[in-house]
Amino acid sequence: MTLQAFFYFFNVADILGIRELKNISWVLLSSFAVIVMAIVYVLPTVIPDTWPHKKINLGLDLQGGMHLVLEVDTDKAVESTLERISHEIRGDLKKEHIRHRGINLLKNLRLSIKINADNLDKFTGFMNSDYRDLRFLSKSVSNDLCTVFLALPEAEVKEIKKMAVDQAVETIRSRIDEFGVSEPDIRIQGENRILVQLPGIKKTERAKDLIGKTALLEFKLVDETHDLDAALKGTPPPGSQILYQFIENPDTGQVVKKPFLIKKRTALTGATLTDARLQIDPQYNEPYVSIKFDKKGTRDFSRVTGANLKKRLAIVLDNKVYSAPVIQDKITGGEARITGNFTTDEAHDLAIILRAGALPAPVRILEERTVGPSLGTDSINNGILAMYVGGIFVLLFMLIYYKGAGLVADFALVLNIILIAAGLAAFQATLTLPGIAGIVLTIGMAVDANVIVFERIKEELSIGRTPRGAMDAGYNSAALTILDANVTTLIAAFVLFQFGAGPVKGFAVTLGIGVVASLFTSLIVTRQIFDYFLKNRSVKTLSI
């Protein structure tokens, strides 16, 4: 509601009789309706399984769980697209018999192609017909060598980045679904961040591994023509790289790094997997992951194994070697196994990850907040206890200080808390620990509106007005003041909601609902109660 509309509402309310209450019925009726609705919405939280089945959601800090913010390295996705394109160009140039002197992928997501100057016309002609989408950046000529710089068009880069994030969300979602978490919340935040909330999860470390692994599965041949030791001392030969296998000693927990000299060229990737399962090797009682390829994968796998008999084929996951068995036979069945000293849990999780597929780009954990279930329960108990103690103190105080009128204010206060709870359930907002603090705070501040009115009424009584006159004057002159004073708190709550994250947002919501609820109870509900006694029951003195 805009501010103007808000005031407009109050003007309308004036006309219709909130101020004068000549016509009690509709105000009374709608108040009753609000109260009944509030009770209906609170019921499912108090008594399980009642209509309308909208319970108050507890935040992760109260029910325990994990909150992660991941960043997708979208540049990597662009980089792999460029890499693919550079491969294509290389192949096409060969086909067209255009000689080049090197195609390189530069760090700033650009391609540089070196061409002999006398070949340039042919080359540009070819590029213009076959790779028109690429953005031509610049050209530098030195002697007879010409270097051309190319990049992907902005729009396509944007599209690739967006796709990478979307796909990452989908992949992470299917991994988590298979892992078995109830009501996970996974959503894109900003441009390249993903928010993952896993309520009630206990195996947090496993879940983190499951989400964070890129899971790029590659089969690469071991370079057996060059010497590993020489490569370790100097630089690896061109076309090969050093990758490590990590072997953990189950007794001491120490990890040993075992180096391998592995060819850079990927023989086969995990993109063609159709299935991955946890299996136990009956002979050694060791868990492993069995994988199955689809038709194309099966064909490729059989070709690779057939062409490289007696050679070692390394199974590499995220640039870590898992095993490098010697190919004994041509494998035509399209099945393979990944071994690597797994525990059953690790093998189980790896199977899930492989089934869900690789992330299009690596992700990095930017923020993690994990709350154990015991802490969550403690937080709720402490928060609610503080609410009771503070609440009872305020109720007693109002009763002692304002007597009969205090009782009315107390009723309004209790109603206020019910309204906040109902609001939380109805809007499906999340109650967090700061949210409970917000409710406690509202208890203290909600009586403010009544205090303002009551003090005004007392003032009016002291200058000799009748109870009824004093009440009317009190409410009338206090209404706008109360409204002004509360709008500022609403502004603070609104800003907090816009800028705050997680738990703080929960605080903003309860504070906001609390302010609106206290306006309703103090300006409308209590007034009707007073009116009822002063008018209908003809009470002559105000107990205030």
Next chain:
Amino acid sequence: MQLIKYDSNINFIGKRKIAFFLSVAFMVVSMASLVIHGGPKYGIDFAGGTLIQVKFMAKTSMDGIKGGLATIGLGKSTVQVFGDPKENEYLIRADALDTATEGLSLKVKKAVELSTGNDADIRRVEMVGPKVGSDLREKALFSMFFALLFIAIYISGRFEMKWLLSLGMAAALLSALFFVWKICIFFNFENSIPVLICVALIGTLVFFWFLKLKYAMGAIAAIIHDVVITVGIFSVLELDFTLSIIAALLTIIGYSLNDTIIVFDRIRENLRKHQNNSLEKNINKSINETLNRTILTSFTTLVVVVSLFVIGGSIIHDFAFAMIIGIFVGTYSSIFVASPILLVWDLFEKQV
């Protein structure tokens, strides 16, 4: 029952000079502490880093925990008792380790269990990367600024009927801020946001001065006073500045303003009713008339916040503490900061 008689006439405004020195002294101490400490002591929300809350099943020595942490390369982390010492709960704070956090909580659990010989329960892990930390810091500052700006618009609009003027002022400020911000980005000024916000705040006050928005000026000055002192006390006591403290500060802003508006409202009413009275007399009268309400509401709010502080649990502790400070300072400032500014303004205008 009645706390203060209606005809009470305590001379609050007459003591404005004492109050002025008191406020200035507090603000100077706050600022000095902030300067000495190099800004607020940021918790991991804003500074980035890793925080682990561990509960031991039996009494454990701090040295034992530190020894265990040293074995896994976390020797530099700080360990502090969290909450009631009888609960054997500790907070471990380490620098942001980014990738190294993989399996960190399990490692910590094993290491401290081994070194202390007690079973440990990892109750909470929070890791905030440096990038997120600086993002949150920026967001927090912006939220404070926007809250002040919106409130300034509202007060100028409601109290002086200058909606258009205040909206225009806000728009001018915002666009100026935006351009300066863009320029800062262009020249790659790191951490330019705090400076920007300060400039914007001063700009806001100057605007108020020239546009003669005295009510807004008084209210905003009171808010700045409250926030500076609360942040200052946190800095003096070396308490962590976290996201929930930002929430507390914004609530304090709302609360303090609530108080100020109620006094201001009464001042306007009395100015209309008693036009023969001097401004000073009317302000004093208004403060006295609203004194009952001020004390009662502050008292009930204080009661609930103290109950949060005492029994609300360790996590909410600092939030409740900030609120306790805020209630005292906020109540004080609406009487001794916001209202005197109206008078001082008036005196100044008469002199000129």
